[in-house]
Amino acid sequence: MDLYGPLLEKALFPAFEAARGRPTVPLLRYLQGTERWSPEQLRDLQAGFLRRLIRHAYLHTAYYRELLDDRGLRPEDFDSIEALAQLPLLDRDTVRTSFDARTSGAPPRWVIQKSTSGTTGQPVVVKYNAESRHWRDATRWRGYGWASYRIGMRAMHYWGAGPASDSWVKRQKVMIDRVLKRDLYVDCTPRGETALTEAVTQLRKFRPQVIVAYSAGAAALARFVNDRGLRDWDDIPVIVGAERLWPHDRESIVQAFGPAFETYGCREVMLIGAECEAHAGMHTSMETMIVELIVREPDGRVRAAKPGETGEVAITDLHNLACPMVRYITGDLAVAHGSSPCACGRGLDRIGPIEGRVTDTMRDGAGNPVNGLVFNILFGVMSHVARKFQVIQRLDGSIVMKVVPNGGDQLPEKEYRAIHEFAAKYLPGAVFAIEYVDDIPLTAAGKRKVVVVEKPAA
Ligand SMILES: [Zn+2]
Numbered sequence: 001m002d003l004y005g006p007l008l009e010k011a012l013f014p015a016f017e018a019a020r021g022r023p024t025v026p027l028l029r030y031l032q033g034t035e036r037w038s039p040e041q042l043r044d045l046q047a048g049f050l051r052r053l054i055r056h057a058y059l060h061t062a063y064y065r066e067l068l069d070d071r072g073l074r075p076e077d078f079d080s081i082e083a084l085a086q087l088p089l090l091d092r093d094t095v096r097t098s099f100d101a102r103t104s105g106a107p108p109r110w111v112i113q114k115s116t117s118g119t120t121g122q123p124v125v126v127k128y129n130a131e132s133r134h135w136r137d138a139t140r141w142r143g144y145g146w147a148s149y150r151i152g153m154r155a156m157h158y159w160g161a162g163p164a165s166d167s168w169v170k171r172q173k174v175m176i177d178r179v180l181k182r183d184l185y186v187d188c189t190p191r192g193e194t195a196l197t198e199a200v201t202q203l204r205k206f207r208p209q210v211i212v213a214y215s216a217g218a219a220a221l222a223r224f225v226n227d228r229g230l231r232d233w234d235d236i237p238v239i240v241g242a243e244r245l246w247p248h249d250r251e252s253i254v255q256a257f258g259p260a261f262e263t264y265g266c267r268e269v270m271l272i273g274a275e276c277e278a279h280a281g282m283h284t285s286m287e288t289m290i291v292e293l294i295v296r297e298p299d300g301r302v303r304a305a306k307p308g309e310t311g312e313v314a315i316t317d318l319h320n321l322a323c324p325m326v327r328y329i330t331g332d333l334a335v336a337h338g339s340s341p342c343a344c345g346r347g348l349d350r351i352g353p354i355e356g357r358v359t360d361t362m363r364d365g366a367g368n369p370v371n372g373l374v375f376n377i378l379f380g381v382m383s384h385v386a387r388k389f390q391v392i393q394r395l396d397g398s399i400v401m402k403v404v405p406n407g408g409d410q411l412p413e414k415e416y417r418a419i420h421e422f423a424a425k426y427l428p429g430a431v432f433a434i435e436y437v438d439d440i441p442l443t444a445a446g447k448r449k450v451v452v453v454e455k456p457a458a
Helices: 004-019 024-034 039-060 062-070 081-086 092-097 130-145 168-181 193-206 215-227 247-256 374-382 413-426
Strands: 112-116 124-128 155-159 183-187 210-214 238-241 260-266 270-275 282-284 289-296 302-304 310-317 328-336 350-354 361-363 369-371 386-393 399-405 432-436 451-453
Touching: 024 130, 039 062, 039 081, 081 289, 092 124, 092 328, 130 260, 130 270, 155 193, 155 215, 183 193, 193 215, 210 215, 215 238, 215 247, 215 369, 247 260, 260 282, 260 328, 260 350, 270 289, 270 350, 289 328, 361 386, 361 451, 374 386, 374 413, 399 413, 413 432
Parallel strands: 155 183, 155 210, 210 238, 238 260, 386 451, 399 432
Antiparallel strands: 112 124, 260 270, 270 282, 282 350, 289 302, 289 310, 310 328, 328 350, 361 369, 386 399
């Protein structure tokens, strides 16, 4: 019997969080109540948080004061979710240029700052206050809980590792977090026979109660397990994210491990949506954010996507007062759901599937598949030296990384070397070069593809 897991969930983790001044557990309990509220009650809750956000943004940020004043709007005008439509969408370029102007001059101050490449290869810096962080953490645990992942369970994380953190203190902290929560991290980037065999060995030894994975990574491992008839374990729920979960991949995962639960999030706001046990779309994190799926008409008009229609994901982060983001365009596309209630009984809106996060698979020098997402991770850490980037694998297998440096016409020596080392590690044997360019054009769909794998003409 597993005594340590429940003990960790009920006693140690709350004590640990409380000691760090984090009300994650009480917030989690709160969210497990509000998820059962009616859609109308949830929208009222959102409207209340929205009023607070807009008032704070108007009073304490230059950006939103000017935005509202220009449109003749007052904070009091934002008395419902629908009122949001009066404000423009916040695209990635504006996020970058308005960073200082959106930073609040009054408390709560930001305590966390991070940069993210999203999936479009253009880094964005976000910062947020402590309260926002607590909501993010609690929302993640709530969503994971729908897949029956509770704090304290043995979890195998099968995703990209990324370059090691520079700071020793940070590394120690990460390690303590992992040990306390009993997590095993396995890098899903190498997908050759040896790596997949090793992943199965680790899984058998660790006996995870839940797997958290990149969708394509979990699917590749699942196919490996199924093809060789390796499964000798009971159902393990698999929480997947970071990439679209295709129906055939879901089938492989269910066969190899157990039920699959899709999640959708981004580093700017964390968990946006998660699948419940009904497996019929993802419930959005309504208590922490307003999720809109919007369609831009050719005449410039913006409207909400109709049920079944694909729209751009726009997020209003309700608890980030330190550097507000209102109607932020994540760069992803998702299918709108109707308002019919979910079989699980939760009142939270649903979205999905997500359509815009498909990354191409690259090949290393020996022809082994490598997930293109590794470059997103890399770029997240390199954003202080480069504004845009794109990685192209040519037909002959050689790889060119196009970079728009951030100031100057090339990368500093340290980063230049780090990128080459990174490529040598994840794409061994492949010819790799960095090319400096002035700009990287968008695709016809208006997205910047991070990874392009050239394919022979049909
Ligand atoms: Zn549901």
